[in-house]
Amino acid sequence: MPESLFKRLCESAIDAGAYRSNVITTDKIVTDRAFRGMCEANRCGVYGKCWMCPPDVGDIDELMSKVREFRYALVYQTVTELEDSYDFEGMIAAKKRTYPLSRSLRRLFEGDEFVGVLHLGAGGCGVCEICAKQTGETCRFPGLAMPSLEAYGINVSKLAEASGMKYINGQNTVTYFGAVLFTLRSDKQA
Ligand code: SF4
Numbered sequence: 797m798p799e800s801l802f803k804r805l806c807e808s809a810i811d812a813g814a815y816r817s818n819v820i821t822t823d824k825i826v827t828d829r830a831f832r833g834m835c836e837a838n839r840c841g842v843y844g845k846c847w848m849c850p851p852d853v854g855d856i857d858e859l860m861s862k863v864r865e866f867r868y869a870l871v872y873q874t875v876t877e878l879e880d881s882y883d884f885e886g887m888i889a890a891k892k893r894t895y896p897l898s899r900s901l902r903r904l905f906e907g908d909e910f911v912g913v914l915h916l917g918a919g920g921c922g923v924c925e926i927c928a929k930q931t932g933e934t935c936r937f938p939g940l941a942m943p944s945l946e947a948y949g950i951n952v953s954k955l956a957e958a959s960g961m962k963y964i965n966g967q968n969t970v971t972y973f974g975a976v977l978f979t980l981r982s983d984k985q986a
Pocket residue numbers: 846847848921922923924925926927928929934935936937938940941942
């Protein structure tokens with residue numbers, strides 16, 4: 797593994813606002829199609845209302861296979877303090893703060909050494925206040941749109957464990973995860 801590159805990626809993620817970050821190989825990522833059933837239960841209320849969410853994001857088996865097409869994942873987390881465990885507004889605000897972080901991480905992967913980058917975030921896409929799916933339009937920002945880890949069937953608690961991070965970071969805090977899956981050009985040439 798190119799350790800100096802991975803160290804630089806992790807440090808850049810921390811500088812951009814992540815609490816912790818780590819690079820793992822994608823063979824350590826656990827996927828489970830049962831996560832699609834959780835989306836279908838629609839507890840978030842966004843099922844069928846965002847191009848980056850199920851069912852529009854794609855077939856769960858195909859998306860889980862897609863994860864295996866990449867060699868590495870830069871996994872990162874944010875941790876935000878809440879007023880109390882019922883502070884739902886604080887949870888939503890904390891989630892919104894992950895979006896600019898996620899976008900700034902994209903720039904780390906614009907170099908020629910990367911091929912086939914896939915960025916997965918926390919929860920729904922979040923780029924637009926109201927997704928174009930709800931107004932009958934095509935996606936307004938396909939270059940920025942970001943599906944969630946769960947939409948690809950990724951078990952986030954196991955992802956945290958594989959990345960050496962805590963899934964829960966203490967009372968009255970909320971933790972969100974994201975991951976940039978990538979392959980290096982040198983991997984393709986090997
Ligand atoms: S970028 Fe906007 S229109 Fe496209 S999927 Fe995300 S929220 Fe919807």
